[in-house]
Amino acid sequence: MIKFSNVSLIYPHSTKTIIEDLTFSIQEGEMVLVMGETGSGKSSLLRLINGLVPHHTGGILAGDISVDGISTREVKPGSLAHIVGIVGQNPLNGFVADIVEEELAFGMEALNFPHDVMRKRVEEVLDLLGLNAVRHRSIATLSGGEQQRVAIGAALVMHPKVLVLDEPTSALDPIAAEEVLSLLHRLVHDLSVTVVIAEHRLERVIQFVDRIIYIEGNGETAIGPAEEVLRTAQLVPPIIRLARALNLSEVGTSVREVRRLTDDIRAQTFETTEKIAVSSDVVIEVDELTISYGNHRALKGISTKIGAGEIVAVMGRNGAGKSSLLQAIVGSQLATKGSVWVHQKDPALLKGAERRRSIGYVPQEPSDLLYAQSVRAECAQADRDNEIAEGSTFAFLSRLVPHISEETHPNDLSEGQRLALVLSIVLSGNPELLVLDEPTRGLDYQAKNLFALALKEYASTFNRPVLLATHDVELVAELAHRVLFLAEGDIVADGSTLDVLLSSPAFAPQVAKVMSPKPWLTVSDVVQALEQQP
Amino acid sequence: MKRSLHPLTMWIWALLLITAVVLTDRAWVALGAIGVATVLVKVRSDGSPWGRSYWIALRIGAVILVIRAVVGVLIGVPIPGTTLFTFPIIDLPSWMPGIRLGGAVTLERLSSSLHEGLIIATVIALFGAATSLTSPHKVLRTLPFFIYEIGITLVIATSLFPQLAQSARRIRLAQQLRGHEKVSWRGLALPLLEESLSRSLQLAASMDSRGFGVSRKRSRYRPEKWQISDSAVVAFTLLVSSALVLA
Numbered sequence: 001m002i003k004f005s006n007v008s009l010i011y012p013h014s015t016k017t018i019i020e021d022l023t024f025s026i027q028e029g030e031m032v033l034v035m036g037e038t039g040s041g042k043s044s045l046l047r048l049i050n051g052l053v054p055h056h057t058g059g060i061l062a063g064d065i066s067v068d069g070i071s072t073r074e075v076k077p078g079s080l081a082h083i084v085g086i087v088g089q090n091p092l093n094g095f096v097a098d099i100v101e102e103e104l105a106f107g108m109e110a111l112n113f114p115h116d117v118m119r120k121r122v123e124e125v126l127d128l129l130g131l132n133a134v135r136h137r138s139i140a141t142l143s144g145g146e147q148q149r150v151a152i153g154a155a156l157v158m159h160p161k162v163l164v165l166d167e168p169t170s171a172l173d174p175i176a177a178e179e180v181l182s183l184l185h186r187l188v189h190d191l192s193v194t195v196v197i198a199e200h201r202l203e204r205v206i207q208f209v210d211r212i213i214y215i216e217g218n219g220e221t222a223i224g225p226a227e228e229v230l231r232t233a234q235l236v237p238p239i240i241r242l243a244r245a246l247n248l249s250e251v252g253t254s255v256r257e258v259r260r261l262t263d264d265i266r267a268q269t270f271e272t273t274e275k276i277a278v279s280s281d282v283v284i285e286v287d288e289l290t291i292s293y294g295n296h297r298a299l300k301g302i303s304t305k306i307g308a309g310e311i312v313a314v315m316g317r318n319g320a321g322k323s324s325l326l327q328a329i330v331g332s333q334l335a336t337k338g339s340v341w342v343h344q345k346d347p348a349l350l351k352g353a354e355r356r357r358s359i360g361y362v363p364q365e366p367s368d369l370l371y372a373q374s375v376r377a378e379c380a381q382a383d384r385d386n387e388i389a390e391g392s393t394f395a396f397l398s399r400l401v402p403h404i405s406e407e408t409h410p411n412d413l414s415e416g417q418r419l420a421l422v423l424s425i426v427l428s429g430n431p432e433l434l435v436l437d438e439p440t441r442g443l444d445y446q447a448k449n450l451f452a453l454a455l456k457e458y459a460s461t462f463n464r465p466v467l468l469a470t471h472d473v474e475l476v477a478e479l480a481h482r483v484l485f486l487a488e489g490d491i492v493a494d495g496s497t498l499d500v501l502l503s504s505p506a507f508a509p510q511v512a513k514v515m516s517p518k519p520w521l522t523v524s525d526v527v528q529a530l531e532q533q534p
Numbered sequence: 535m536k537r538s539l540h541p542l543t544m545w546i547w548a549l550l551l552i553t554a555v556v557l558t559d560r561a562w563v564a565l566g567a568i569g570v571a572t573v574l575v576k577v578r579s580d581g582s583p584w585g586r587s588y589w590i591a592l593r594i595g596a597v598i599l600v601i602r603a604v605v606g607v608l609i610g611v612p613i614p615g616t617t618l619f620t621f622p623i624i625d626l627p628s629w630m631p632g633i634r635l636g637g638a639v640t641l642e643r644l645s646s647s648l649h650e651g652l653i654i655a656t657v658i659a660l661f662g663a664a665t666s667l668t669s670p671h672k673v674l675r676t677l678p679f680f681i682y683e684i685g686i687t688l689v690i691a692t693s694l695f696p697q698l699a700q701s702a703r704r705i706r707l708a709q710q711l712r713g714h715e716k717v718s719w720r721g722l723a724l725p726l727l728e729e730s731l732s733r734s735l736q737l738a739a740s741m742d743s744r745g746f747g748v749s750r751k752r753s754r755y756r757p758e759k760w761q762i763s764d765s766a767v768v769a770f771t772l773l774v775s776s777a778l779v780l781a
Binding site for chain 1: 584669704705707708709710711712713714715718720721722724725728729732733736737738739740741742743744745746747748749751752753754755756757
């Protein structure tokens with residue numbers, strides 16, 4: 001269906017070849033995962049399939065790509081619209097119409113489909129994707145998972161043979177991600193659609209894919225069945241790391257397979273390790289907090305206390321009130337009722353240097369904080385702001401990500417590097433509390449590890465609390481001491497990470513699913529328990 | 535769901551009212567038109583992102599009203615009448631005859647400035663009401679094909695504005711939380727520009743890959759039909775407006 005022969009790609013004014021001499025072919029009805037570090041060229045590879053690269057972006061392409069027998073060299077992306085459906089990283093930015101139905105019809109209108117065909121296909125897709133209930137709604141008011149389904153639907157109405165998706169679950173909570181992925185699985189199996197997907201959170205997709213294209217960053221590309229590529233790859237999901245750590249004879253991609261391989265470990269009995277006591281110094285006190293936007297109550301009178309040195313993850317579905325809680329704590333959202341105290345002070349009244357010293361905040365789009373022309377200028381600004389020795393911010397940054405050039409423009413940094421830069425700037429104020437809103441979107445495993453280490457170090461050396469909202473269960477398992485689980489504005493669970501994650505099947509990390517009912521969340525938990533065994 | 539009118543109906547309604555307001559040039563007509571528009575927007579707005587544009591237009595109108603009043607009072611030709619208070623007169627060079635800065639402020643001068651401001655504000659508010667009541671996207675869809683191509687470009691440009699405002703708010707907030715109370719224009723403009731550029735590129739890529747512009751002809755998923763209710767609205771407005779103008 002898709003055939004790459006000796007494809008190389010280079011962008012003008014760039015010395016780095018994005019893709020070098022890549023040859024592979026994908027059969028009809030295959031589901032293929034494209035993985036690689038951030039900035040390795042996954043998106044470019046995906047956009048080569050329908051010719052958006054180089055027709056839309058520029059760049060020099062060598063070799064030939066053909067889709068269903070048509071060479072992308074000779075036709076524009078639009079002429080492939082009925083063969084290749086493409087869903088971008090952020091679906092909201094790709095929507096053309098306001099209303100769900102109209103959005104679905106857009107592609108067919110553009111290709112002058114007759115009216116009766118359009119009506120029929122829109123109905124089909126609405127049913128297939130379970131969007132019938134929202135067909136007249138404005139797209140802007142839908143949830144993240146629904147928007148993603150609309151974007152997939154808009155591609156599907158054209159009856160494409162190939163569906164290309166760029167990180168379709170990165171903004172979704174685990175449940176919505178599951179919905180989208182099982183939908184893709186169904187398309188592959190029932191309709192023989194060929195699916196090519198790029199994703200960082202391998203733990204979510206790995207069980208569904210047939211083959212993997214692994215772009216290794218040094219120009220090398222590995223292609224093969226999932227198990228084969230993952231056996232040697234550097235970026236691997238926890239389930240593979242577990243297999244490696246336990247020296248299992250084979251690697252499995254699904255929980256079921258690995259469970260079968262680890263029966264003997266689960267059969268042993270282990271002494272339960274005692275929990276680490278959390279300090280009783282209360283830093284954040286949330287008391288009967290209610291926040292309303294018009295008629296909508298985002299938080300319904302919640303109360304909690306967060307102590308020094310605690311790393312607390314705020315989890316829950318999209319729209320559960322996570323961001324509202326975070327915003328109230330950093331003082332950007334006033335409470336409708338109730339109160340929030342940070343070190344017995346009202347966070348809404350903090351200003352300037354006092355704010356920098358009290359609360360460090362990393363927003364959902366880290367680049368919101370950046371405006372200087374180079375990494376050097378950003379770091380120098382932070383040094384001046386916080387009256388610390390010149391170069392301290394950059395020194396901290398180079399410890400997080402070595403080999404970063406001072407002259408780089410912040411826009412040219414990879415996602416991971418940019419997050420590291422923002423984190424360094426925020427931490428240069430030496431804040432008494434760190435708050436992060438979904439910090440790990442678009443980060444690969446290596447960048448995520450670095451990030452987790454930096455947060456742990458901050459929390460333990462200064463004995464200060466870290467609060468983060470995230471959908472990333474694996475990160476939470478690795479990092480957090482405690483989980484606050486929100487649903488529709490209420491706290492539905494508040495307890496140690498272990499208790500909360502284990503009790504919810506949807507939010508349990510991979511290792512916990514494999515090792516259930518043993519109380520382990522991460523690979524290191526398992527290894528530690530095995531080492532302590534006499 | 536509310537019964538929907540033809541997309542052009544509310545625009546014709548707004549244009550007729552605007553004509554009436556401008557031609558009659560009376561404050562009570564203008565205030566009446568704003569009143570009617572407010573009620574209609576309250577009742578019929580469908581909660582889409584465009585629904586808020588009326589309230590924004592009202593705010594812009596109010597600002598213009600104030601500016602017009604201040605400018606009218608300070609600069610310009612004096613109108614004789616009851617003097618309310620007097621500003622010191624600032625002498626202007628002799629090559630600017632007939633224009634005066636400061637001087638006596640008469641009741642007549644103040645009221646005529648306010649009146650002009652009100653008319654301008656009403657025109658803006660009525661346009662805002664039309665946008666609130668029918669999304670401009672729907673209007674463009676009804677236009678003939680050769681305009682449609684230009685129209686879709688306009689749609690993209692206009693759909694960026696609400697998003698821009700939202701992004702600007704978000705970025706300003708983030709920087710305030712970094713402890714920078716006074717956000718410099720560079721601090722705001724650079725991230726904003728970067729974001730809107732990348733958004734437009736993504737939108738263009740999405741339209742491109744969905745076949746936009748491939749076929750010279752386009753079909754319509756939901757053809758808009760002109761109905762009796764549309765004719766009724768237009769006829770009624772026409773009647774009222776002409777009665778006001780002729781009276």
